[in-house]
Amino acid sequence: MNTNALVIGKFYPPHAGHRHLIETAAAGAGHVYVLVQGSRFETLTAAQRADWLREEFDGANVTIVPVLNDCPEDYASDEIWAAQVENMRWALKAHGVKKIDAVYTSESYGDRLAQAFDAVHVPVDPARETHHISGTMCREDLSGNWCQLVPAARRGLAVRVIVVGAESTGTTTLSEDLRAHYRQQFPAIADVPEYGRYYTYELLEALQGTHADATVEDLVWTATDFGIIANRQTELEQAAAEAAPLVIADTDALATTLWERYYLGDGSYGSYGAQTHLPRRDVYLLTDHNGVDFEDDGWREGEHRRPEMTDWFKETLTDEGHSWILVTGSPERRLATATAVIDAMLNQQNTFTSAAWQNRTVLTVAA
CATH class of the missing domain: 3.40.50.620 (HUPs)
Structure with missing residues (x-):
């Protein structure tokens, strides 16, 4: 050796x-x-x-x-x-x-x-x-050769679009519309759902195992719960980045810190550790509450706090130096706003400059 x-x-x-x-x-x-x-x-x-x-x-x-x-x-x-x-x-x-x-x-x-x-x-x-x-x-064909890149390079190169907003402001609708729009271009694009919702289902199911008539209002949240949600949210996002060059995430660990604040107050920091491992962001799309009817699906409780929550997002995203866009109007208008900026980011992602003297490696095609 x-x-x-x-x-x-x-x-x-x-x-x-x-x-x-x-x-x-x-x-x-x-x-x-x-x-x-x-x-x-x-x-x-x-x-x-x-x-x-x-x-x-x-x-x-x-x-x-x-x-x-x-x-x-x-x-x-x-x-x-x-x-x-x-x-x-x-x-x-x-x-x-x-x-x-x-x-x-x-x-x-x-x-x-x-x-x-x-x-x-x-x-x-x-x-x-x-x-x-x-x-x-x-x-020359980043998307076509995406799975040939080492996983860390995929996570580093993926365009990441994070959709956030207060309750019932259209975040899930916009996320699903965007994935549907780009699925033909990126067939492997992965869903990155709001993990907190699924975690809530699990907590309620466990509670109903001992209290059959329990409802979501009976759940007792802890800082540990939000830490679990934040870390799992990042794991889902990272897996999506390894799967395709574009990530559309319906919320993230940063948003989880605001929901923890919403439910437990300013003194709870269970989800904040995930902030130190927050992947690079390209843009946040913040869905506006104005002009969007509140839909009570049995899991929501904050119609009166939507304006406050929207302002929390604006304040936090600004203070932490993130690029963010307030998306307003009809679902069609929101989709058009989002795709305009995402298309520009994808074009930038696919632009690799080299010195004039750099050689191209041309591989022969196997017989």
Whole structure:
């Protein structure tokens, strides 16, 4: 077994082929150093890509090192090659690595790179038969190759739209309309329902097991209940991000903190721990109570408090620096407002910039 192994790449973005390369190196070496080379010309930073790989290899014998590298790519130039190698060598030295024993690559330059480090070259699936995927393919068709990305990259790249609002203001209607609108484009788009409602059903069913005539008004809420709801809400959202490039969530952990405040008062903080793990948000859609009739489905009790609750959302979303849009008008008008901004975000999500000299990886089609 080799002591120190080297893997380099742009990982733009990290995909299943990259994971296979690193896993192979980790199985054949005492420790693997992965240099994630990113430039100012690329949309995703080296730090972002490194974070996703760290999640993927957490606890393994792998060190992920983000490297800023704006040097041109020119495999025919000895001078450019020397500049590239020195960039790698000093990135390793900064992490206390003075000797590399093996270089693992799937690229044609592998022999030359290994020679530069006086190491052996271990080719890993150069024909890409195990995973017929490349970063170029992912960038050119992100949606079509979504499941090829490592899970952390999917969670990081997914466009997240969170629909929130007071009781009976159309949040569920808008969430369902949006998912129906985008399901043809993203067949795997997942439902992210309001978990608190299902949790309420479970609590009431348990209570009725001992008190058959119990109603929702008889439930006694605790801070622990809201902590469970908030954490489960985030889990549902994360699973949806792994399934498709677009997440439409009917509420989230942040909203849960406001509902906890609503039911238990300002001194209860059971759901606030989930705030430290709140995923990145793209936009909150806040459904307005004005012009929406209150529908009492037997589980609601706050018609008179809808204006106050709407203001709580406005205040909290503003104070915490989130992008939010108040959606008003008919269901059709609300849907039009939402899709306009979501379409723009999806277009931005699918835009990957690169330096003029960056090579495209074109894989041959298997016979």
